[in-house]
Amino acid sequence: DTHKETRQFQTEVSQLLHLMINALYSNKEIFLRELISNAADACDKLRFEALSDDALMEGQGELQIQVSFDKEARTITVRDNGIGMNREEVIQNIGTIARSGTREFISQLTGDQKKDAHLIGQFGVGFYSAFIVADRVTLTTRRAGMTPEHGVRWVSDGSGEFSVETVEKAERGTEVVLHLKADEDEFLDQWRLRHIITRYSDHIPLPIAMPGTDDKGEPNGEWDTVNRANALWTRPRSEITDDEYKAFYKHVGHDFEDPLAWTHNRVEGRQEYTSLLYIPTRAPFDLWDRDRRHGIKLYVQRVFIMDDAEHLMPTYLRFVRGVVDSSDLPLNISREILQSNKLIDGMRAGSVKKVLGLLEDMAANEPEKYQTFWDAFGRVMKEGPGEDYANREQIARLLRFASTHTGESAQTVSLADYVARMKEGQQHIYYITADSHTAALHSPHLEVFRKRGIEVLLLSDRVDEWLVSHLHEFDGKSLKSVAKGELDLGDTETEEEKQAQQAAEEKVKDLLPRIKAALEERVEDVRFSHRLTDSPACIVLSEHDMALYMQQLLKQAGQ
Ligand code: ADP
Ligand code: MG
Numbered sequence: 001d002t003h004k005e006t007r008q009f010q011t012e013v014s015q016l017l018h019l020m021i022n023a024l025y026s027n028k029e030i031f032l033r034e035l036i037s038n039a040a041d042a043c044d045k046l047r048f049e050a051l052s053d054d055a056l057m058e059g060q061g062e063l064q065i066q067v068s069f070d071k072e073a074r075t076i077t078v079r080d081n082g083i084g085m086n087r088e089e090v091i092q093n094i095g096t097i098a099r100s101g102t103r104e105f106i107s108q109l110t111g112d113q114k115k116d117a118h119l120i121g122q123f124g125v126g127f128y129s130a131f132i133v134a135d136r137v138t139l140t141t142r143r144a145g146m147t148p149e150h151g152v153r154w155v156s157d158g159s160g161e162f163s164v165e166t167v168e169k170a171e172r173g174t175e176v177v178l179h180l181k182a183d184e185d186e187f188l189d190q191w192r193l194r195h196i197i198t199r200y201s202d203h204i205p206l207p208i209a210m211p212g213t214d215d216k217g218e219p220n221g222e223w224d225t226v227n228r229a230n231a232l233w234t235r236p237r238s239e240i241t242d243d244e245y246k247a248f249y250k251h252v253g254h255d256f257e258d259p260l261a262w263t264h265n266r267v268e269g270r271q272e273y274t275s276l277l278y279i280p281t282r283a284p285f286d287l288w289d290r291d292r293r294h295g296i297k298l299y300v301q302r303v304f305i306m307d308d309a310e311h312l313m314p315t316y317l318r319f320v321r322g323v324v325d326s327s328d329l330p331l332n333i334s335r336e337i338l339q340s341n342k343l344i345d346g347m348r349a350g351s352v353k354k355v356l357g358l359l360e361d362m363a364a365n366e367p368e369k370y371q372t373f374w375d376a377f378g379r380v381m382k383e384g385p386g387e388d389y390a391n392r393e394q395i396a397r398l399l400r401f402a403s404t405h406t407g408e409s410a411q412t413v414s415l416a417d418y419v420a421r422m423k424e425g426q427q428h429i430y431y432i433t434a435d436s437h438t439a440a441l442h443s444p445h446l447e448v449f450r451k452r453g454i455e456v457l458l459l460s461d462r463v464d465e466w467l468v469s470h471l472h473e474f475d476g477k478s479l480k481s482v483a484k485g486e487l488d489l490g491d492t493e494t495e496e497e498k499q500a501q502q503a504a505e506e507k508v509k510d511l512l513p514r515i516k517a518a519l520e521e522r523v524e525d526v527r528f529s530h531r532l533t534d535s536p537a538c539i540v541l542s543e544h545d546m547a548l549y550m551q552q553l554l555k556q557a558g559q
Contacts, residue, residue, distance in 0.1 A: 042082025121256030131158035
């Protein structure tokens with residue numbers, strides 16, 4: 001019983017496949033990069049699982065990726081002896097997209113090839129890119145540790161459905177056969193394929209082999225390694241080209257686009273390790289997804305240990321991708337050791353410093369590039385001061401805000417810019433939080449600040465309340481909400497102004513208790529205010545109250 005069944009692709013997959021094939025056609029050779037990248041990931045996963053179950057290697061620990069083609073059959077085959085998949089995994093991984101926000105993402109696609117290619121790149125099409133050049137794809141796989149009769153074959157023409165059946169597969173791992181479309185014969189060529197591999201996959205730290213040939217070009221029955229197959233990060237910086245760094249990023253970062261920046265360091269001393277860390281150019285569309293993957297791969301002495309090593313990067317730097325390779329951790333490290341380990345903590349602290357340093361350099365020397373970074377990841381960075389107390393000053397220097405100085409919603413103003421523009425006698429850094437930039441910009445609380453020419457930071461990201469509850473000062477100046485507590489304009493008021501205010505206050509002294517009586521316990525207090533110049537009254541929170549819109553949010557959430 002082979003249990004053959006035919007299933008529909010999830011609607012999203014069908015739509016994506018269709019749009020993707022058009023959008024990426026001008027760059028179609030990347031299908032090979034994607035399949036090799038998956039094969040390499042599968043080998044990494046096997047290594048990781050074998051840490052706790054050596055039997056998974058089935059006595060065959062030499063991991064390899066093989067690429068071959070058949071001119072007559074018009075097929076290209078990519079084979080690996082990695083982890084493989086069982087039936088459920090095949091159905092789950094290839095045929096559905098389980099990431100939240102997929103539907104919304106697809107609705108943004110326009111049919112405009114250039115625009116869509118960008119968006120799809122951000123999404124990452126991976127395996128499905130096979131259908132750019134193939135009109136039928138056969139994937140045969142067996143999960144490591146299962147017996148040969150538990151192989152699975154998946155077949156699809158990419159148009160809406162796929163079939164799965166149980167087959168016999170002697171070797172563990174996955175074999176993907178592409179049946180090429182009518183006009184894709186250019187890929188049935190030894191040199192063309194070799195060229196693509198060295199161009200896009202040279203850095204893969206496993207051997208990628210193609211059938212060897214003799215002097216006459218006839219197959220000699222051996223496999224030749226085509227790529228360099230050494231770990232890119234172990235080479236000296238000066239010998240690695242930008243293109244090599246970028247190609248490696250696309251593999252570790254599962255990204256189609258070039259990275260924005262990277263930092264590559266060998267650390268010696270108390271601890272020895274190498275890190276190669278990348279900042280992506282754009283946020284993945286599921287940056288806010290709780291199940292998002294962490295982007296750091298951990299190696300020990302060039303041997304892959306684990307993916308998405310969450311202990312190597314704090315949450316507010318979750319967009320960072322790359323590898324950390326330790327010389328000190330034991331090769332037979334257990335998963336438990338990874339949970340809490342001084343060496344891991346040390347590498348994490350060092351890596352965070354490198355990333356913050358990289359960002360600081362970028363902010364100083366390439367402000368436009370830094371703005372690109374901030375627009376993509378600023379809201380994540382704002383979690384930093386709350387999460388990483390030790391580095392909060394450095395993080396604070398990296399923050400950017402909208403402010404009344406520009407009046408625009410773009411977040412371009414640093415705290416240092418603000419401080420440099422502070423008025424004579426001004427002691428605080430003023431900000432206002434609101435649920436939108438427009439609401440912040442038009443708040444009556446700003447009237448007196450406008451009149452006095454005092455700049456106010458306009459905070460309207462959800463994370464901003466969290467940020468200001470952890471960031472209390474910068475450069476010796478405290479951050480102060482213009483909407484909370486007593487208004488303290490420091491020494492920016494002249495003596496005359498103060499006297500005039502006192503006189504005015506005296507005049508309406510009797511009014512306050514009457515208003516207070518009318519409002520009863522709906523308010524805590526009614527005060528004479530110097531905040532307003534045009535509006536007659538406004539609501540003010542006491543120093544420790546939650547912002548009004550946060551209160552509303554919680555109320556909506558039923559709290
Ligand atoms: P990604 O690599 O970003 O996860 P892909 O579309 O390239 O996305 O692959 C989808 C999933 O299919 C992978 O995450 C993996 O679980 C599975 N997969 C693909 N190719 C292989 C393979 N050669 N061996 C094992 N699993 C694979
Ligand atoms: Mg992939």
